[in-house]
Amino acid sequence: MKRAWIKLVLTLTLIAGLVSPVQAGFGPSLVFDANTGEVLVADRAGVPWYPASLTKLMTAYVTFKAIRNGQISLNQKLLVSKNASRRPPSKIGIRAGRSVTVDFALKAILVHSANDMAVVLAENIGGSVAGFADRMNREARRLGMTGSRFVNPHGLHDKRQVTTARDMGILATTILLEFPQYKKYFNAPNIRVGKRRLKNRNKLMRRVKWIDGMKTGYLCASGFNLVASARVNGRRLISISLGARSGAGRDEYSKILLEWGANGASRSSLRLARIRNVGGTPKNIATQVCKKRQRVLWGKQQELVGWGVSLGEYKSAYTADAVLQGRALISRQFLSTAKIGVFRSIQPRRYVAMLSQMQQAESLTLCNYLRRRNAFCEVLTPQTFAAYLSARAVSKPTGKKPRPRQNFNRHPVADNR
Known part of the structure; x- marks a missing residue:
């Protein structure tokens, strides 16, 4: 039953x-x-x-x-x-x-x-x-x-x-x-x-x-x-x-x-x-979209433990965010414990889409699944995360999350596209 x-x-x-x-x-x-x-x-x-x-x-x-x-x-x-x-x-x-x-x-x-x-x-x-x-x-x-x-x-x-x-x-x-x-x-x-x-x-x-x-x-x-x-x-x-x-x-x-x-x-x-329509009131996301808050799903460095995967390095944080969340959606059956986020690369003005807190078998299975479908995926070991965090510490980050540039004046509140 x-x-x-x-x-x-x-x-x-x-x-x-x-x-x-x-x-x-x-x-x-x-x-x-x-x-x-x-x-x-x-x-x-x-x-x-x-x-x-x-x-x-x-x-x-x-x-x-x-x-x-x-x-x-x-x-x-x-x-x-x-x-x-x-x-x-x-x-x-x-x-x-x-x-x-x-x-x-x-x-x-x-x-x-x-x-x-x-x-x-x-x-x-x-x-x-x-x-x-x-x-x-x-x-x-x-x-x-x-x-x-x-x-x-x-x-x-x-x-x-x-x-x-x-x-x-x-x-x-x-x-x-x-x-x-x-x-x-x-x-x-x-x-x-x-x-x-x-x-x-x-x-x-x-x-x-x-x-x-x-x-x-x-x-x-x-x-x-x-x-x-x-x-x-x-x-x-x-x-x-x-x-x-x-x-x-x-x-x-x-x-x-x-x-x-x-x-x-x-x-x-x-x-x-x-597909059933569920009714209710739409979510208003004006704060995130037009007040520049939470526009990208930034990862937290303290979450970079265990095994994980990289989904690639990108020039735009928005692109990295879209790749991260798109891949997470289509492979969600493998992500029971994973944390996902966009991180600043060691290279200047580059952003990495990463998943962490996974088991070794999970990360290997996920990458095999994505690679068979022509999507980039690289397995990250605990040692890789440790090396990344060490390199970030040496680079003396300011503590501020990088905010990708965009001319928000092009999209006034009344504009409708």
Whole structure:
């Protein structure tokens, strides 16, 4: 009876997508096969989160349906209202009273994440922002997005506007399958506005050739979000990463999970629609994201005992953090006692992703597991940790944790990407 109860609890936890790594520093995440719905990686995929500009995926979907139903056309001119022109960044900045085409507005919201153009679409298709939000919610209910609610078309912060990784996965899949002819809007490298050429905010597409589109999102309250699609090894994969503390970390984390889904993940019987949304209020992570606190999971030197592993040395602490937590997520079955953290390397301006307090057998098993899946992993002995601590003591550290540089002025509280 006891075994049956334990098995039931584990099954329900998996269905809810609530299994977490050793120490969770990123928000919910999900990777699945868009054609079959097979879930390859799921971490808290049913937990509510603020969507930020991922909202614009639903704005685009409602617009695509309006085009298909004959309500509007791509070449149709739409009036820019005062309400639309007054939206805060990100925006195109077209003055009230002028017109734009539906085609331009779609490019603007999906390439540059323009909040003003999202309102232009909403007012002209739904009659008002509230009317358009009603359409968004009707579509969400029809698609089974039970954990999502929309009150605006752009994603600027509103406590009532929520979603889940599961629901964003359903929406992304629906868009790709129902409207393949509009894929160009999600992978366009830039949008031309007069003499300006605005680059796609999805930088991961420029770094990784096999990642071919979808949408970024950013708010202080939500952190850095990303829905990414990829065609790799003959499979159409979609990843959802929510709540990263930096854009660089979000991109690296998404890349790791997609690579894992393509090359290393075991076959799964879990399907996207079976993940349960758990309800509740989203976590507000503005303190960590915009007040520069706990942006990286720094390790503690006193934890460097026993056996461990290194997952590599990196120029950016954000990259090291993403590698550390991404690898921890996909190999969590080996990490029952491990401590994870980012440490400053002996080399200047280098950061190491390390796990410690492991048994020798655990560290060897983990590295064998990761190496078979083309991931770097080096076993660290107790003597290696002792040598590292000795070298750090000789270098006379100041006691302050290194803080990676980033221009936070580029991401004001009102900005929504």
